[in-house]
Amino acid sequence: MSKGGQTVKRVLRMFAAVIMAALATGCTSISYYAQSMEGHVQIMAARENVGKLIHDPSTPEALRARLTSANAIRRFATDELALPDNSSYRSYVDIRRDDVTWAVFAAPQFSLTPRTWCFPVFGCVPYRGYFSRKSATETAAELHGQGLDVYVTGITAYSTLGWFSDPLLSTMLRQDDTYLASLIFHELAHQKIYVNGDSAFNEAFAVAVETSGVRKWLRATGNRAGLRRYELDRRRKADFLGLVSKTRDELRQVYESSGNAEQMAAAKAAAIDRLRTRYRQMRDKRWVGYRGYDAWFGSQINNAKLAATAVYGEQVPAFLRLFDLCSGDYPRFYASVRRIGDLPATSRAQALKTAATCH
Structure with a gap:
């Protein structure tokens, strides 16, 4: 049997087990799992080995250069960041669209607590992911009809948490190598540590690994200009999250x-309205006209959008502080994060925030 056929059978077996578990718990409709299975099978079946593509004379030169960079970044992830040494990101798929999936977030009209959906294996998360923009939009309309605030956003990459050999996707190559490195480090971090049902913890941990990893990679490659740009982007992101946090407190x-x-x-x-005003003032003065967040502020802002932003940002400083407490030693950092992740959910965030040493 071909490798592609074996992959398809493995995916089908895994999803069959998940669907049976879903039937037992009544957590999500079969149609939702069916679209997930179809979308994932299509991607897995289309994978091409990165090494072969690099050496194939018919591979476009621009793609060959990006895949060569991806190979080096992948090695760096294992050798320098102690991230999983497996077959993830050693294959490539051109998905021929701008986003691989679309995530739908929802929250009550007068609450910042997002609605969650629970899934076998992956636990409860504050969104539903779709391989079809149309399906995501239809779900958003249905949730809006229930009186909820909704937010739909395109996703560049996703992780199967090590269940499968996640490929590089064409969506991951649409920006520069720094962006590509951040995605690879982030998604591999999810394979390293994942706490069921705590998306804020998982995403902030992955962002911390991504951030520290990109800094280390840029220094190792001698890309000083790239490091300056990256640090400037991080400061802007912190400013942005600060604005969002202030508005969340007001709400x-x-x-x-x-x-x-x-x-x-x-x-x-x-x-x-005050949030938008503060952004314009910061953009025009502190950022000297940088407009990288104009699209975010130019579209609808509601509780679902604010909740989605908080999931990816609020705990990042605490993880980076813990990384410093561990003297930048990744194995020690992962061990410390794992111990905190094993704590009850009610005390996990506080333990992370108040950690005084790297245990």
Whole structure:
């Protein structure tokens, strides 16, 4: 049997087990798993070995150069960041679209707590992912019809947490090598440590590995200009998250007030207007006109969008502080993160925030 055929059979067996578990728990519809299975099988069956593509004379030169960089980044991930040494990101798929999946987030009209969906193997997460933009949009419309705030965003890469050999995707190559390195380090971090049901912990950990890893990689390759650009991007991202955090704090006060629905809706709109005003002021003065976040602020802002942003950002500083406490030693850092991840969910975030040593 061909390697592609073996992959398809393995995927089908895995999804069959997941669907049976879903039937037992009643957690999600069969149609949702069917679209996930179809989308993932198509990608896995289309994989091509990166090494062969690099040496194939018919491979376009631009693609060969990007895959050569990806190979070096992949080796760096294992050799220098102690990330999994497996077959992930050693194959390539041109998916011929701008995003591999689309994530749908939802939150109540007057709450910043996102709705969650639970899945066998992966636990509970604050979004549903679709391989079809149309399906994602239809789900968003259905959730909106239930009175929820919704947010749909395209996804560049996803991780199967080591269940399969995740490939490089054409979406991962659409920016420079720094962006590619950040994606590879981030997704491999999910394979290293993943705590079921705690997306904020998982994503912040992966961002911390991504951030420290990219810095180390840029230094190792002598790319000083790239490192300066990356650090500037990180400062802007911190500024952005600070604006979002301030607005989230304002909205919490609104939602915890004794106001009626009409009053809360007006206060919510005013808080979001202030967020946009603060952004424009920061962009034009502190950022000297840099417009990289204009698209985010130019589209609808609601509780679902603010919740999605918080998932990927709020705990990152605590993880980076722990990394420093571990003296930049990745195995020690992973061991410390794993111990915190084993704590009860109610005490996990506080333990991370107050960690004084690298255990």
